[in-house]
Amino acid sequence: MWDLISLLNPGDLMVVNDTRVLQARLRVRRSSGGEAELLLLEPRGEGRWLCLARPARRMRIGDRLMLHAPAQEEISLTVVGEDPASGGRVVAFPSGYDTAATIEDLLRSYGEAPLPPYIHRHDPADTSRYQTRYARRPGAVAAPTAGLHFSDALLAELGQRGVAIASVTLHVGLGTFRPIEQEDLRDLRLHSEWVEVPEAAVASVEACRARGGRVFAIGTTSVRALEGAAAAAGGALRPYQGPVDLVIQPGFRFQVVQGLLTNFHLPRSSLLLLVSALIGRPRLLALYQQAIAEGYRFYSYGDAMLIPPEAVLPPAS
Structure with a gap:
């Protein structure tokens, strides 16, 4: 270069x-006990975000998702809607996480770098790389x-x-x-x-x-x-x-x-x-x-x- x-x-x-x-990839635990993953795509206002969800077919409106990370308190999210165009889910964050600054703070603690789908790894160095x-x-x-x-x-x-x-x-x-x-x-x-x-x-x-x-x-x-x-x-x-x-x-x-x-x-x-x-x-x-x-x-x-x-x-x- x-x-x-x-x-x-x-x-x-x-x-x-x-x-x-954003460290927009989040690992969550469904209320049923299964593991899942969210990728935040865009804010929808009032602490709500459109997300890609895996596995999406098992996430229904009203489901509660527990956000967890080492040495961090658990945070409860709620599935409040579906988006037919993207196949995604609209997820509501709890009170206090309704601005860009508060969401970014949360993602720094709980999120991972949203690497492209053809990169199959999780390396903490990617957060800065x-x-x-x-x-x-x-x-x-x-x-x-x-x-x-x-x-x-x-x-x-x-x-x-x-x-x-x-x-x-x-x-x-x-x-x-x-x-x-x-x-x-x-x-x-x-x-x-x-x-x-x-x-x-x-x-x-x-x-x-x-x-x-x-x-x-x-x-x-x-x-x-x-x-x-x-x-x-x-x-x-x-x-x-x-x-x-x-x-x-x-x-x-x-x-x-x-x-x-x-x-x-x-x-x-x-x-x-x-x-x-x-x-x-x-x-x-x-x-x-x-x-x-x-x-x-x-x-x-x-x-x-x-x-x-x-x-x-x-x-x-």
């Missing part, structure tokens, strides 16, 4: 996603993994070189791992994720353009945040706060992003589709074949590639 220092120019801008991953150095705003259930490549030292060196950094927030949801099952992409609908593009980030993009620099998104989530905010404003980047369900696929006209640092993604994923929109499917397949031939690592803890502006497809006429 230290090659990045020579590949980015003074005056360029990196836009990072400062979301912080599966978090970017600039993670600041809690709310994600998956890491913006391109950012995992950056150390404090690398960020400092890039700053000394004159590369600017701006932050946006996109709370990564579990939908990022869901495969695209439909063959006809014209009617593709994607999951919604909460985004904030602050005034400071908009000003940084405008200043970068004014000085002739290049705007690099660090990870596909930063792309989705920037382009989603621009789409909400009719094409011009403006401050934005709210949900984004933007579909970025071949033919998409990028309004903000000029380059991208990204990991190597799962097949049939929306992330792979986004990269294909940027550089074209033939180039994407060639790069992935090269990565396989040279033994690059794929997915969350894998290697990354830098797509400079000169490799990006020109806008379709």
Whole structure:
């Protein structure tokens, strides 16, 4: 990754996603005595959360779930609803756990890092390893993994070189791992994720353009945040706060992003589709074949590639 220092120019801008991953995986004991697992997906207000549950078929409305961890008191949760769209359960936390801060405190004591489903392990080191150095705003259930490549030292060196950094927030949801099952992409609908593009980030993009620099998104989530905010404003980047369900696929006209640092993604994923929109499917397949031939690592803890502006497809006429 230290090659990045020579590949980015003074005056360029990196836009990072400062979301912080919640320790959102909880082990619980059902009132019947069986063990189960919850993965918190999104808040539903008043101390209630939508969760993926395993085994879901054995969790019914009204069931009580005991949250336990070594050296911690047990906490009782209640299943209060079902969500047909996700197949999940809505779980109510007890009084006093109705804010983002109190839930994060609870998760620090009882939760585990919500590693992607293809990583079959529980290592306490993942609590910090599966978090970017600039993670600041809690709310994600998956890491913006391109950012995992950056150390404090690398960020400092890039700053000394004159590369600017701006932050946006996109709370990564579990939908990022869901495969695209439909063959006809014209009617593709994607999951919604909460985004904030602050005034400071908009000003940084405008200043970068004014000085002739290049705007690099660090990870596909930063792309989705920037382009989603621009789409909400009719094409011009403006401050934005709210949900984004933007579909970025071949033919998409990028309004903000000029380059991208990204990991190597799962097949049939929306992330792979986004990269294909940027550089074209033939180039994407060639790069992935090269990565396989040279033994690059794929997915969350894998290697990354830098797509400079000169490799990006020109806008379709």
